[in-house]
Amino acid sequence: MSKDYPVPSGYLERETEVKKSRFIARVYPVSSRDEVREHVARAHQDYPDARHVCWAYQIGRPGSAAEAAMNDDGEPSGTAGKPILNVIQHKDMGDVLVIVVRYFGGIKLGAGGLVRAYAGAAESVLSEVGRTIQQSRVQAEVVLGFADEQPLRHWCDGHEGHIESIQYSNRVNARVSVPQARASEFAAFCDAQKLDYRLET
Template identity: 75%
Template sequence: MSKDYPVPAGYLERETEVKKSRFIARVVPVGSREEVKTWVEKAHREHPDARHVCWGYQIGRPGSAAEAAMNDDGEPSGTAGKPILNVIQHKDMGDVLVIVIRYFGGIKLGAGGLVRAYAGAAESVLSAVERVVQQPVVETVVTMSFADEQPVRHWCEVHGAVVESVDYAASVTAHLQVPENGVDDFVAFCEAQKLDYSLER
């Protein structure tokens, strides 16, 4: 399913240091709680000596996320997960997980210092990550003769539609993803060419 809101373009890591404590911040696009769990477990495996692995995430549209959660992983309540999530929520980005891995440097930061450090680490990685917006698409199926396949492929190239799969039998059946704003053009094209089509809205 495509997203018409910004999501992280991919994985990114940034490191900051505050009073000898190392804060390694990671951002990654996620679509489910299972994915979040997998990434958090990976961070624990890769940094077994870290004092804390804290995180926050939101899935769904920014401002009305379907799901959001956070974890302080042993830091004083509200000093790690909450500031991470707050930064995420101010970034107008959905489907995003930020993990901050802390190596303690021997100097206590205090509650206010921890909040600033975790928020700063989250900010550093979220400001650096590229974002992508996928436009909404409509799944369509077209049944046509072999002669019609090339014109349909050409229409898709011109209009930014994606040919997902093509099945060849007595006729040709193509599964397409058509940008939502191009559906009317697609319908007009199919009717002009006398093609059988269906839209899955």
């Protein structure tokens, strides 16, 4: 079974209005709970006077997400985070966070109205955001000399590899992720450069 699945290709923001309440929806690609926290904190900073900052996310493959959560941020239970998450799941996207910021317009929407408004805001941004395919990746720990760092970076740039973290001591310790389809190429590169590496399967 293929592990590839669609994810948002980048950040997008859209605004809708329902009975004078403003709903500002943001979508982000995310791969960790820490990233979710950072984006939610930024929304609170960007809109400090907003009444509610509601959100939902799922990380991993749609239909069997490794992690998902939602938050109503003071709206009646089940009227904000859940409809946002339902739209995310309906769109069959993974690694996605949707935040909906609400400015109250003075007219109460009622529970059904809130559900429709938050779902509509999530729909507006998710239907427009670009999609890219998330390929399954493998992680590797690499120990190398300082002179080997540039060739490693060069290889990653040309082969969709990402250096996730790098630490310097008497040697360089790098954590690298590469598409699963390129794992054997990466191993061959490390062997040719005589690098000490360990692929995590």
